[in-house]
Every structure is written in C-alpha cells, then in structure tokens.
Amino acid sequence: MTGMLTIAGLGPGDEALVTPEVSAALADATDVVGYAxxxxxxxxxxxLVLHASDNRQELQRAAEAMRxxxxxxxVVVVSSGDPGVFAMASAVFEVLxxxxxxxxxxxxxxxxxTAMLAAAARxxxxxGHDFCAINLSDNLKPWxxxxxxxxxxxxxxxxxxxxxxxxxxxxEGFARAxxxxxxxxxxxxxxxxxxxxxxAEERIDALPLQDARPEMAxxxxxxxxxxxxxxxxxxxxxxxxxxx
Amino acid sequence: MTGMLTIAGLGPGDEALVTPEVSAALADATDVVGYAxxxxxxxxxxxLVLHASDNRQELQRAAEAMRxxxxxxxVVVVSSGDPGVFAMASAVFEVLxxxxxxxxxxxxxxxxxTAMLAAAARxxxxxGHDFCAINLSDNLKPWxxxxxxxxxxxxxxxxxxxxxxxxxxxxEGFARAxxxxxxxxxxxxxxxxxxxxxxAEERIDALPLQDARPEMAxxxxxxxxxxxxxxxxxxxxxxxxxxx
Numbered sequence: 209m210t211g212m213l214t215i216a217g218l219g220p221g222d223e224a225l226v227t228p229e230v231s232a233a234l235a236d237a238t239d240v241v242g243y244a245x246x247x248x249x250x251x252x253x254x255x256l257v258l259h260a261s262d263n264r265q266e267l268q269r270a271a272e273a274m275r276x277x278x279x280x281x282x283v284v285v286v287s288s289g290d291p292g293v294f295a296m297a298s299a300v301f302e303v304l305x306x307x308x309x310x311x312x313x314x315x316x317x318x319x320x321x322t323a324m325l326a327a328a329a330r331x332x333x334x335x336g337h338d339f340c341a342i343n344l345s346d347n348l349k350p351w352x353x354x355x356x357x358x359x360x361x362x363x364x365x366x367x368x369x370x371x372x373x374x375x376x377x378x379x380e381g382f383a384r385a386x387x388x389x390x391x392x393x394x395x396x397x398x399x400x401x402x403x404x405x406x407x408a409e410e411r412i413d414a415l416p417l418q419d420a421r422p423e424m425a426x427x428x429x430x431x432x433x434x435x436x437x438x439x440x441x442x443x444x445x446x447x448x449x450x451x452x
Numbered sequence: 453m454t455g456m457l458t459i460a461g462l463g464p465g466d467e468a469l470v471t472p473e474v475s476a477a478l479a480d481a482t483d484v485v486g487y488a489x490x491x492x493x494x495x496x497x498x499x500l501v502l503h504a505s506d507n508r509q510e511l512q513r514a515a516e517a518m519r520x521x522x523x524x525x526x527v528v529v530v531s532s533g534d535p536g537v538f539a540m541a542s543a544v545f546e547v548l549x550x551x552x553x554x555x556x557x558x559x560x561x562x563x564x565x566t567a568m569l570a571a572a573a574r575x576x577x578x579x580g581h582d583f584c585a586i587n588l589s590d591n592l593k594p595w596x597x598x599x600x601x602x603x604x605x606x607x608x609x610x611x612x613x614x615x616x617x618x619x620x621x622x623x624e625g626f627a628r629a630x631x632x633x634x635x636x637x638x639x640x641x642x643x644x645x646x647x648x649x650x651x652a653e654e655r656i657d658a659l660p661l662q663d664a665r666p667e668m669a670x671x672x673x674x675x676x677x678x679x680x681x682x683x684x685x686x687x688x689x690x691x692x693x694x695x696x
Contacts, residue, residue, distance in 0.1 A: 224473035227565065232468070266693075290565075292572045298580030301690035311686050317573035321471065321534075321563050328536045329561035336542030337593075338601055340584035340610060348694040349581075357582055360608040364601045366584060442555050446545035449510075450592040 211277035213313055215297045217290040217320020218249055222406035225321045233284050233318060241273040242286035242296070250286065264347070266299035274303055274310050290322035294343045294371050323430040324369035327402030330412050332444035334400060334434045337451065339367035344374070344381055351381065355388050362392035367447060368433040373425040383422035389433060390418060398434040398445055401425060414445055455521035457557055459541045461534040461564020462493055466650035469565045477528050477562060485517040486530035486540070494530065508591070510543035518547055518554050534566035538587045538615050567674040568613035571646030574656050576688035578644060578678045581695065583611035588618070588625055595625065599632050606636035611682070611691060614675040618666065627666035633677060634662060642678040642689055645669060658689055 214233045219225035234240065240250050244260035252258065259276075261269050270285070277283045287295035297317050304310055328335040340361050346354060361368045368389075374382040389397075395418035403411040403426070413424065417433060425431055438447045458477045463469035478484065484494050488504035496502065503520075505513050514529070521527045531539035541561050548554055572579040584605050590598060605612045612633075618626040633641075639662035647655040647670070657668065661677055669675055682691045 219471070222473070224476070225471050225563070227463070227469050227471060229466070229468035290569050290573075292569065292577045292579050294580070297573075297577035298690050298693045301577055301580075301685055301688055302692055304688070305683070305685040315688070317576065319469070319565050319569040319573040321565060322569060325534045325536065325563040325566060329534075329541075329563040333536045333541035333545055333561065335536050335585075336538070338584070338586045340582070340605075340608075341579075342582045350696070353695060357608045357610070360604045361584075364584075364604040366601070439549070441545055441549040444545055444548070444559070446542050448546055449542045451597065452594070 211280045211313065212282050213273055213277040213300070213315045214284045214318060215291045215300055215315070216284050216286055216318040217295070217322070218246060218286055218288050219321040220289055220323045220326040220406045221404065225326065225406060227318070227320060230318050230320065236282055237284040238281045239276050239283045240286055241269055241283060246286045246288050266296060267303055270296065270300040270303040273300065274307060274313065277313055278310060290320045291317060292319065293322045293341065323371065323405060324432065326405045327400065327430045327432060330402060330405060331400045331414065331432070333446040334367055334432050334438055335369070335447065336449060337367065337435055337437070337447040339369060341369040341371060343371045344385055345372040346378065346381060354385070358385055358388045359392050362389055362394050365435050367435045367438070370431040370433065372427060373429055373431050374422065375427045382425050386417065386420055386422060394433060397436060398438055398440070400432040400434065400445065402430045402432070404428045405430060455524045455557065456526050457517055457521040457544070457559045458528045458562060459535045459544055459559070460528050460530055460562040461539070461566070462490060462530050462532050463565040464533055464567045464570040464650045465648065469570065469650060471562070471564060474562050474564060480526055481528040482525045483520050483527045484530055485513055485527060490530045490532050510540060511547055514540065514544040514547040517544065518551060518557065521557055522554060534564040535561060536563065537566045537585065567615065567649060568676065570649045571644065571674045571676060574646060574649060575644050575658065575676070577690040578611055578676050578682055579613070579691065580693060581611065581679055581681070581691040583613065585613040585615060587615045588629055589616040590622065590625060598629070602629055602632045603636050606633055606638050609679050611679045612677040614677065616671060617669040617673055617675050619671045626669050630661065630664055630666060638677060641680060642682055644676040644678065644689065646674045646676070648672045649674060
C-alpha cells in the first residue's frame with residue numbers, strides 16, 4: 209500500500225461548496241487529520257480514522273499526518289476554506305523540509321473556496337478589482353509588519369480581506385488595525401463583516417469603516433474593507449471594473 | 453415562472469473543481485450566458501439555451517442575462533474561476549445599477565475556485581502568507597495605477613498574483629510589470645508561471661523573477677511572484693508562516 213498525503217480545503221462551511229475532487233479524496237481516505245471543528249465536518253465511516261486536534265497544533269498535526277502517510281495510509285489533512293491560504297499547507301511543507309526522510313512521500317494539495325470569495329459573493333462583488341488578503345494573527349509575525357502592510361494596502365487602494373481579525377487571546381489587534389486604516393484615509397470605505405459565511409449562523413453586515421467597532425468581529429468573521437470606488441446598488445456592494 | 457439571475461464560477465478548468473452548488477444551478481438553468489470558451493464547458497441538453505459571446509462583451513452579456521431573467525427564465529452567467537475576481541459579477545452589478553427597473557430581480561453569486569488558488573496548490577503553498585491579486589489588463593484602468601500597485605505590493609512583501617498578464621492586444625504591459633518588480637527589488641523572488649492550470653494543457657514553471665521573460669506568459673497564464681521568504685523544498689514552493 210502506497211501512502212499519500214493530501215492537503216485539502218473544505219470550503220467555508222456549506223457542503224455544497226466542497227469540490228468533487230476533495231469529496232473523492234475523503235471517500236478514499238483511511239485517515240483524516242485536522243483541527244477539531246473541521247474534522248467534525250467529516251462523516252464517520254468504517255475504515256476511516258478521524259484525528260482531531262486543538263488549535264495552534266499545526267506542526268504536530270502535520271508531523272502526525274506525514275508519519276501516517278509514511279506508514280502507507282491515505283491521509284487527508286483538512287482545512288476550512290483553501291488549504292493554501294493561512295491554513296495547513298504551509299505547515300505541512302515546513303515539516304517536510306525538516307524531514308529529509310519524508311521527501312519522497314506522495315503529496316498533493318487540493319484547492320478550495322476560501323472565505324473571502326464566499327463572503328464577497330454574499331455581499332456582491334467587492335473583490336472585482338485589485339485586492340489583497342492579510343492575516344491579522346500576530347502569533348507568527350510581528351505586529352509592526354501587519355501595520356505596514358495595512359498602510360501600503362490602503363495607499364494602493366486595494367480591497368483588503370482581513371483573515372482571523374480577532375480572537376480571545378488577541379482582543380486588541382483588530383482595534384489597532386481599524387485605527388491604522390482610519391488614519392490611512394479609509395474611514396469612508398465600506399467595511400463588510402461576514403460572520404460564519406455559508407453556515408446556518410451566517411450574518412453579513414456592512415457599514416462605513418469609521419463606524420465599525422472591534423467587537424463586530426471574532427475568529428469566525430472575515431472582514432473585507434472595500435476599495436475607495438466600491439458602490440452600493442440596493443442590497444449589493446460591488447467594485448466597478450473601471451477606475452480612472 | 454419567477455426569473456433568477458445566477459452569477460457562477462466554473463473554477464479553473466477541471467470539472468472536479470466545479471462546486472456542487474454551481475452544478476445544481478446549471479442543472480436547473482434554462483439559459484447559460486458567457487464568454488464562448490466558458491460556455492463551451494457546459495453540456496448541451498434539452499431545455500437549455502447556450503448564449504456564447506466574444507471577449508470584451510461583458511456589459512452586453514450582463515444586459516442580455518438580465519433581460520432573460522426579467523422574462524422569467526433561470527439564467528446562469530458563467531465565468532471561469534470565481535465570478536467575483538476579475539470576472540462577470542462586477543459587470544452584472546454595473547448593468548443592474550444602470551437599470552432601475554431590474555432592481556427587484558432575484559440575483560445570487562456562487563463562488564468558485566479562482567485561478568491563483570489552483571496555481572498555488574499545484575506549486576505548493578506560495579499564498580500561505582499575506583498576498584495580493586492584481587489584474588494586469590489596462591483596458592479599464594490606467595497603466596500608471598498598475599505600476600503604483602506593483603511597487604506598493606513589492607514594498608509590502610506580498611506574494612503577488614498577476615491575472616491576465618499578457619494578451620495579443622497588450623503585449624507590452626507584462627514586460628513593463630516585470631521591469632517594475634525588478635526595480636522594486638524583487639529580482640531574487642521566485643516567479644511561478646501557471647499555464648492553463650488543472651486542464652490537459654497545464655504547465656507550471658518556476659524561476660527567479662530576474663530570469664523571467666515576458667513571452668513566458670499569455671492570457672491563460674496566472675503568474676505568482678512569491679514573497680521574499682518563500683522557499684523551495686524538493687519540487688514544492690511554499691511561504692513559511694513565520695516571518696521575523
């Protein structure tokens with residue numbers, strides 16, 4: 209039996225957004241490895257072992273998945289959204305680079321619908337013009353680097369998708385991010401708060417950035433700060449294609 | 453019969469990357485409207501009318517779709533990738549805003565796997581850290597705005613996904629973009645050229661940006677200029693999560 213390590217994205221929550229490619233990989237798996245809330249999305253069945261782990265256990269999780277695949281098992285590491293966007297793919301490659309004995313292992317990455325695309329679709333088309341994605345978690349990067357990127361993104365007039373805006377362990381960062389963006393002249397821009405997008409708890413709010421309050425976001429929220437030309441049309445919010 | 457206008461993304465090319473949500477919308481449609489190469493991906497069946505149009509006909513296409521939906525038909529406007537990323541969603545909302553009589557129409561946007569996610573998955577995880585997406589077509593925005601964004605994106609050390617890098621009608625822009633990025637100090641960064649990703653013609657090349665030649669890209673190519681910390685591990689290219 210030849211092992212295989214598949215790094216797959218489950219999309220933002222709705223099962224109708226899981227690609228057939230990922231569904232096929234899960235149907236063929238012997239082991240699913242991931243953060244507990246994502247593993248809980250996988251139906252139990254005979255012959256499938258579910259390995260759920262805590263948050264911030266990315267490297268241990270990746271190492272466990274690699275060990276299982278080296279034993280000949282067909283392992284799927286699951287992330288929500290897309291596995292390559294602030295998710296497990298980078299962690300797996302970090303472990304792979306530190307494990308020369310694993311470098312012949314069969315590995316594949318299966319993309320998914322990342323949260324900002326689902327949030328944008330619900331709101332209209334706020335990512336219809338140039339945009340960026342910034343992870344507001346400063347667990348693995350210094351906060352000043354985040355502030356610099358926010359300022360440059362504002363100056364570039366990118367729409368700005370903010371991932372992981374706020375958690376219990378980092379309650380202050382998002383408030384600072386909002387201040388940085390206001391100081392950078394983005395107060396009039398539309399801010400979209402997409403909570404638990406495509407799930408039963410979905411809630412989408414939009415308001416001028418200057419009226420946004422930090423407590424509007426949590427770790428299940430994806431925030432899009434629209435670019436300066438973004439408009440409302442009825443309930444829809446969209447970035448026109450043409451800028452002058 | 454109540455009309456519905458659905459704006460859907462078909463993903464980058466592989467049918468296994470079309471979400472079940474989009475497949476269901478297509479199965480229920482009376483009309484599919486889009487750029488001819490994307491409409492050609494939809495299987496003909498009784499009761500379905502396919503409306504294929506030329507490139508750069510986005511507004512006419514959106515208006516036609518809206519007219520059909522207003523007549524009570526179930527219309528799906530198809531884009532490749534995600535419809536909200538440099539694709540049809542913004543064009544539909546532009547037409548909607550100019551058509552007050554259409555603003556009660558039922559509209560929904562169904563996200564898809566956009567090209568940069570599929571390209572990143574094939575290469576490894578080059579979008580595992582903060583990144584941006586820039587459309588290099590200057591049909592609808594002035595070229596100096598593109599150059600400014602490229603410089604700011606380089607300064608922010610974003611990975612940079614370049615959509616529509618080069619076409620027969622715009623052969624020069626991509627060469628200038630490469631020059632701007634080299635002048636901005638990105639010569640040593642890894643550039644990934646993902647051609648026709650997930651299709652039978654897929655080809656992925658990666659090399660230092662300073663060695664990249666403009667003719668390596670065409671309109672079916674998605675280019676990712678990696679951030680400065682991105683590394684190779686065997687055949688894989690990935691952005692480590694941690695930066696100092």
